[in-house]
Amino acid sequence: MAKNDKFVSQIADIETDFPQWYTDVVIKTKLVDYGPVKGTMVIRPYGYAIWENIQREIDTRFKQAGVENAYFPLLIPMSFMTKEAEHVEGFAPEVAVVTHAGGAKLEEPLVVRPTSETIIGHMMGKWVESWRDLPLRMNQWCNVMRWEKTTRPFLRTSEFLWQEGHSVYASAEEAEAETLAMLRLYEEVARDVLCMPVLTGRKTEKEKFAGAVATYGMEAMMHDGKSLQSGTTHYMGQNFAKAFGVQFTDKDGALKYGYTMSYGVSTRLIGALIMTHGDQRGLILPPPVAPVQVIIVPIAQKKEGVLEACSALEARLKKAGIRAAVDDSDNSPGWKFNEWEMKGVPLRIELGPRDIESGKMTVFRRDTLEKSDEYLLFEAETAIFGLLQKICGELYARAETRMHDRIVEANTLEELLRGVDGGNFVRAGWCGCRECEDKVKEFAQATARVMAKENTSERCVACGAPSVHTVFFARAY
Amino acid sequence: MAKNDKFVSQIADIETDFPQWYTDVVIKTKLVDYGPVKGTMVIRPYGYAIWENIQREIDTRFKQAGVENAYFPLLIPMSFMTKEAEHVEGFAPEVAVVTHAGGAKLEEPLVVRPTSETIIGHMMGKWVESWRDLPLRMNQWCNVMRWEKTTRPFLRTSEFLWQEGHSVYASAEEAEAETLAMLRLYEEVARDVLCMPVLTGRKTEKEKFAGAVATYGMEAMMHDGKSLQSGTTHYMGQNFAKAFGVQFTDKDGALKYGYTMSYGVSTRLIGALIMTHGDQRGLILPPPVAPVQVIIVPIAQKKEGVLEACSALEARLKKAGIRAAVDDSDNSPGWKFNEWEMKGVPLRIELGPRDIESGKMTVFRRDTLEKSDEYLLFEAETAIFGLLQKICGELYARAETRMHDRIVEANTLEELLRGVDGGNFVRAGWCGCRECEDKVKEFAQATARVMAKENTSERCVACGAPSVHTVFFARAY
Numbered sequence: 029m030a031k032n033d034k035f036v037s038q039i040a041d042i043e044t045d046f047p048q049w050y051t052d053v054v055i056k057t058k059l060v061d062y063g064p065v066k067g068t069m070v071i072r073p074y075g076y077a078i079w080e081n082i083q084r085e086i087d088t089r090f091k092q093a094g095v096e097n098a099y100f101p102l103l104i105p106m107s108f109m110t111k112e113a114e115h116v117e118g119f120a121p122e123v124a125v126v127t128h129a130g131g132a133k134l135e136e137p138l139v140v141r142p143t144s145e146t147i148i149g150h151m152m153g154k155w156v157e158s159w160r161d162l163p164l165r166m167n168q169w170c171n172v173m174r175w176e177k178t179t180r181p182f183l184r185t186s187e188f189l190w191q192e193g194h195s196v197y198a199s200a201e202e203a204e205a206e207t208l209a210m211l212r213l214y215e216e217v218a219r220d221v222l223c224m225p226v227l228t229g230r231k232t233e234k235e236k237f238a239g240a241v242a243t244y245g246m247e248a249m250m251h252d253g254k255s256l257q258s259g260t261t262h263y264m265g266q267n268f269a270k271a272f273g274v275q276f277t278d279k280d281g282a283l284k285y286g287y288t289m290s291y292g293v294s295t296r297l298i299g300a301l302i303m304t305h306g307d308q309r310g311l312i313l314p315p316p317v318a319p320v321q322v323i324i325v326p327i328a329q330k331k332e333g334v335l336e337a338c339s340a341l342e343a344r345l346k347k348a349g350i351r352a353a354v355d356d357s358d359n360s361p362g363w364k365f366n367e368w369e370m371k372g373v374p375l376r377i378e379l380g381p382r383d384i385e386s387g388k389m390t391v392f393r394r395d396t397l398e399k400s401d402e403y404l405l406f407e408a409e410t411a412i413f414g415l416l417q418k419i420c421g422e423l424y425a426r427a428e429t430r431m432h433d434r435i436v437e438a439n440t441l442e443e444l445l446r447g448v449d450g451g452n453f454v455r456a457g458w459c460g461c462r463e464c465e466d467k468v469k470e471f472a473q474a475t476a477r478v479m480a481k482e483n484t485s486e487r488c489v490a491c492g493a494p495s496v497h498t499v500f501f502a503r504a505y
Numbered sequence: 506m507a508k509n510d511k512f513v514s515q516i517a518d519i520e521t522d523f524p525q526w527y528t529d530v531v532i533k534t535k536l537v538d539y540g541p542v543k544g545t546m547v548i549r550p551y552g553y554a555i556w557e558n559i560q561r562e563i564d565t566r567f568k569q570a571g572v573e574n575a576y577f578p579l580l581i582p583m584s585f586m587t588k589e590a591e592h593v594e595g596f597a598p599e600v601a602v603v604t605h606a607g608g609a610k611l612e613e614p615l616v617v618r619p620t621s622e623t624i625i626g627h628m629m630g631k632w633v634e635s636w637r638d639l640p641l642r643m644n645q646w647c648n649v650m651r652w653e654k655t656t657r658p659f660l661r662t663s664e665f666l667w668q669e670g671h672s673v674y675a676s677a678e679e680a681e682a683e684t685l686a687m688l689r690l691y692e693e694v695a696r697d698v699l700c701m702p703v704l705t706g707r708k709t710e711k712e713k714f715a716g717a718v719a720t721y722g723m724e725a726m727m728h729d730g731k732s733l734q735s736g737t738t739h740y741m742g743q744n745f746a747k748a749f750g751v752q753f754t755d756k757d758g759a760l761k762y763g764y765t766m767s768y769g770v771s772t773r774l775i776g777a778l779i780m781t782h783g784d785q786r787g788l789i790l791p792p793p794v795a796p797v798q799v800i801i802v803p804i805a806q807k808k809e810g811v812l813e814a815c816s817a818l819e820a821r822l823k824k825a826g827i828r829a830a831v832d833d834s835d836n837s838p839g840w841k842f843n844e845w846e847m848k849g850v851p852l853r854i855e856l857g858p859r860d861i862e863s864g865k866m867t868v869f870r871r872d873t874l875e876k877s878d879e880y881l882l883f884e885a886e887t888a889i890f891g892l893l894q895k896i897c898g899e900l901y902a903r904a905e906t907r908m909h910d911r912i913v914e915a916n917t918l919e920e921l922l923r924g925v926d927g928g929n930f931v932r933a934g935w936c937g938c939r940e941c942e943d944k945v946k947e948f949a950q951a952t953a954r955v956m957a958k959e960n961t962s963e964r965c966v967a968c969g970a971p972s973v974h975t976v977f978f979a980r981a982y
Contacts, residue, residue: 061628063578064585065615070628073573073643080574096550097557101540102579102617102648102664103601108541124580124606126617129663130652131598138542140579140603140617151538151547166550171579171648175607186606187579 039370042308046252050180053302053310057371060181067179067186071295074371075182077319078298079189083169085221085316086191086293089213090167095193098166100147103138108146111271115145118238122174124186140173145239145264145290148194149272156286158277159198165206167193172294182299183256183505190294196274196286200265203287204242207263210291211244214259217293222301223314223423224248225431226258227453227500229478234465237290241265247477247500249431250303253451255477255502258300261291299505304427305395311372312395314423315416322352322412323368325361327380337384341377341408348409350416369394374419375412395419395426435500444489444501445472453477453502457485457495464490474501516847519785523729527657527780530787534848536775537658544656544663548772551848552659554796555775556666560646562698562793563668563770566690567644572670575643577624580615585623588748592622595715599651601663617650622716622741622767625671626749633763635754636675642683644670649771659776660733660982667771673751673763677742680764681719684740687768688721691736694770699778700791700900701725702908703735704930704977706955711942714767718742724954724977726908727780730928732954732979735777738768776982781904782872788849789872791900792893798828799889800845802838804857814861818854818885825886827893846871851896852889872896872903912977921966921978922949930954930979934962934972941967951978 038056040048054060059075062068071079087097103126110116124140127133141147148166156164173187182188193210197203211228218224226246236243240262247255268274269285278284305312315321322345326338338354345352355364361378368376376392383389383401389408390401393415403411434452438444447454454474458464465476467490476499485495515533517525531537536552539545548556564574580603586593601617604610618624625643633641650664659665670687674680688705695701703723713720717739724732745751746762755761782789792798799822803815815831822829832841838855845853855867860878866885867878870892880888911929915921924931931951935941942953944967953976962972 061631064582064624064627065578065580068578068580070578071576073575076575077573079576096554098550098553099548099556099666101542101545101547102650103542103545105541121608124603124615126601127604128614129601130654137605138601147541150541154538173579177607189576 039308039310042251042306049306050303053306053370054181057311059298062181065186067176069181069185069187071189074319075298078313078317079295081317081319082217082221082297083191086217087169089217090193093209093213095165095167095195097168099168099170100144100151102141102171104141104144104147106137106139108150109139111146112239112267114267115239119143119174122176124173124175141170142172142174143290143292144168144192145194145268145288146272149268149274149288152194152196152286152288153273153275156196156274156276159279162276162286163195163197163202163206165193165195167191180299182295182302188295190292192290192292194288194290196269196288198276198278198284198286200287203289204263207242207244207261207289207291210261210289211246211259214246214261214291214293218246218248218258219424220420221314221316222297222304223316223420223427224258224301224304225424225428227431227478229480229500231260231478232465232476232499234462235476237262239264239267241267245478247502247504248300248304249427249434249453250300250505251306252303253434253448253453253502255453255504256296256300256303257477257504258297259291259293262289264288264290305423306372310370312423313372313374315374315419318372318374319351320353320368320371320373321350321416322375322377323364323373324352324354324377324379325364325368326354326356327361327378327383329356331381333384334379334381338379341379341389341405344409345412348413350409350412365392375415377408377412391415393419395423438489439487441468441471441490444468444474448472448474448501448503453500455480455485455498455500456489457483457487458497458499459488459491459493460496461491464488467491468501472501474503476500477502477504516785516787519728519783526783530779530783530847531658534788536779539658542663544653546658546662546664548666551796552775555790555794556772558794558796559694559698559774560668563694564646566694567670570686570690572642572644572672574645576645576647577621577628579618579648581618581621581624583614583616585627586616588623589716589744591744592716596620596651599653601650601652618647619649619651620767620769621645621669622671622745622765623749626745626751626765629671629673629763629765630750630752633673633751633753636756639675639753639763640672640679640683642670642672644668657776659772659779665772667769669767669769671765671767673746673765675753675755675761675763677764680766681740684719684721684738684766684768687738687766688723688736691723691738691768691770695723695725695735696901697897698791698793699774699781700793700897700904701735701778701781702901702905704908704955706957706977708737708955709942709953709976711939712953714739716741716744718744722955724979724981725777725781726904726911726930727777727982728783729780730911730925730930730979732930732981733773733777733780734954734981735774736768736770739766741765741767782900783849787847789900790849790851792851792896795849795851796828797830797845797848797850798893799830799852799854800841800850801829801831801854801856802841802845803831803833804838804855804860806833808858810861811856811858815856818856818866818882821886822889825890827886827889842869852892854885854889868892870896872900915966916964918945918948918967921945921951925949925951925978925980930977932957932962932975932977933966934960934964935974935976936965936968936970937973938968941965944968945978949978951980953977954979954981
């Protein structure tokens with residue numbers, strides 16, 4: 029058995045056992061490990077570096093949009109949770125509760141934040157006085173906790189990292205516009221940073237955030253055809269403003285309630301990119317978030333001048349803003365090839381005495397597995413930069429083709445079931461009633477992911493009544 | 506009363522009521538607010554932007570040093586805390602405990618991390634197998650919780666943000682060297698980023714971290730002559746390695762325990778810079794961390810061309826990498842001057858029709874309150890850059906002079922008391938016994954901040970026995 033085969037055989041088959049493939053990949057590439065408490069994860073340096081890259085891309089866009097970062101306390105008084113009726117109903121069952129601190133029982137139990145609408149609403153109520161204070165647009169990068177029964181690293185864990193943005197506006201129109209603007213920002217990040225196509229749209233009443241008037245989501249199709257909710261934005265109307273007294277004196281002198289909205293994406297995005305792009309050899313990381321974009325593997329590295337040439341090339345690439353590294357460990361080149369392929373590094377440069385002599389380098393593309401020795405060393409920066417760009421476009425196009433090929437139509441529950449069984453998203457009509465949504469869930473184990481912008485269906489897939497919304501149904505993580 | 510006086514009068518007198526001055530400044534400049542749970546703080550955008558600047562400076566240095574970021578779970582099994590005897594004794598009294606989650610009582614209570622030596626030790630025990638895995642050097646940026654009785658924003662709060670670095674080495678020498686290297690890194694950050702001189706040195710047994718073999722600290726002198734512990738590094742020997750089974754197979758084939766160390770600084774650094782540099786008008790922010798380095802105030806801003814000239818200047822400064830902003834609000838210039846002075850912005854540029862015509866600009870220095878209209882607009886970037894550099898040096902020099910002027914010697918407890926009563930650090934001999942350290946605390950309400958590198962004293966300040974260590978005693982926050 030060749031070394032390569034042995035290596036690959038350590039990862040479960042991506043087609044027949046995708047859940048095990050996922051677990052193998054995230055653990056073996058050292059992205060993540062299980063924490064000592066059930067349902068928790070440790071984000072290891074290789075995984076955290078991806079998160080830092082995602083954070084930087086999103087944070088830059090927030091700042092350009094005028095959103096400011098802040099930090100609100102982790103612990104929320106239990107009484108805050110109950111101020112918004114739907115909110116407590118949605119989150120109470122999964123909160124972790126601090127009952128003792130400093131050696132004594134607390135007078136009031138404190139909830140470890142599952143999300144921060146309540147505590148931020150409370151502070152907004154304190155800070156907002158006049159129309160001049162609006163809009164108030166803040167974001168925080170933090171940890172949150174939701175006690176989940178079945179967990180999986182990055183996708184669903186009791187604690188995860190995320191950003192949560194919260195804004196208050198003087199008018200419903202502005203708050204609604206921001207809810208859609210942030211959805212577009214997320215869609216742009218998915219496309220340009222994660223090379224990941226998404227479907228976006230409004231969620232049904234059943235699927236919306238506890239306490240929201242309207243929730244919008246972006247859904248991405250994973251390798252197995254299931255959907256992963258990858259980001260959501262929520263328009264709250266005056267629900268939280270009324271619960272927490274977020275009032276302002278308007279220009280006309282009248283005291284009015286503000287309109288709030290919130291939005292968030294989490295470390296789940298790491299799971300999303302793994303399950304969107306990965307293949308049998310392991311990870312395929314989109315260049316914008318790859319901790320190492322180019323790994324340089326010396327060939328015959330003990331030969332004079334080889335390591336020096338590799339280091340010189342690394343320095344040149346780094347200077348050009350490319351995240352390059354040399355693997356000068358004493359492992360064999362074959363071992364290194366496998367290792368870095370599994371770790372999903374977009375490009376590998378092989379550089380040996382013959383390459384150096386001829387002024388050329390061999391470049392291997394992780395996504396297509398293509399190799400070429402026709403690249404000239406002296407123009408390495410341009411070549412690598414161009415290839416990274418090209419990979420972004422092609423990763424996106426490949427995932428988009430898959431998603432579009434796998435959106436099917438259904439007129440009956442049987443067709444819908446067949447669709448999701450085949451690993452598709454199913455576009456179907458819906459009368460808008462909760463009973464039919466529940467029926468789809470029961471019959472096909474599929475949920476309404478998002479509603480299409482326009483209703484182009486004739487009849488509800490479940491009851492046959494006239495369609496009110498065209499919905500994308502899918503099995504989901 | 507002039508506007509300026511009215512404004513200043515809102516801040517308590519810095520000389521006669523420094524604690525109230527601090528509270529006034531942090532609240533009025535919107536750095537921070539009190540959270541709804543006693544002892545918690547909300548870091549508002551202006552405060553958080555300072556933290557982001559501090560983070561970036563430190564994080565860059567860590568990465569250059571080869572330390573990688575990771576993220577470990579918030580909740581730690583209670584049983585982990587008890588594995589290292591001194592550690593649990595030190596931290597158990599101040600932990601917050603989660604007893605319920607997901608609607609049920611937990612089998613084992615979980616501690617909200619007060620620090621992460623235990624859980625990281627546990628994971629290191631899992632990851633480290635061979636000498637090839639060493640050293641393992643990780644850091645995390647996160648929130649921690651310590652239930653404190655008396656709290657004050659940034660200085661002591663039940664929850665705060667920090668970084669905690671944790672490394673494991675194969676030898677004691679390497680771990681000890683890293684403990685000192687990280688202390689030097691912190692000292693460099695204090696000097697170059699916060700413009701803040703510090704005393705560094707080893708802590709006494711009484712003051713060391715619970716579970717450490719040796720703790721090193723950096724102490725800064727605040728405006729009132731009290732000391733603020735601003736960062737610590739800890740050499741753990743094999744204490745945590747043995748408690749958590751961090752073992753590796755060495756080159757000689759033998760199974761050995763690793764040597765661990767840890768280090769941390771927190772949002773307390775924001776408190777440190779406020780109390781080091783501030784004056785009666787409010788904050789004086791060191792340029793490297795100031796969210797706005799230059800505020801441009803238009804004079805006669807309704808006159809044609811004024812706002813345009815201000816915006817053009819802002820754009821030029823930003824392009825040169827300077828954090829500039831224009832205050833084009835409808836407040837009066839005088840109101841703006843006060844506001845931005847209180848907020849500690851290092852430089853103010855006043856730009857009106859006359860300046861534009863003459864190609865000059867008026868620049869006001871927040872630290873010295875000096876104003877000059879002799880700066881040429883066309884070389885604004887160079888001038889501003891130079892001034893910001895100069896301010897850094899002079900802020901540091903001013904604080905260093907104060908600290909050096911206020912280090913006094915003492916041979917008796919009475920002299921020591923007089924010294925700390927006068928707002929000084931007191932250098933004195935110490936026999937090394939706990940009783941004498943306690944006696945100093947009782948007699949003068951002062952603690953041993955750090956030990957000097959060399960013992961240059963003859964006798965212990967408390968008992969008169971031969972001195973073993975020369976110690977810096979001070980009252981401390």
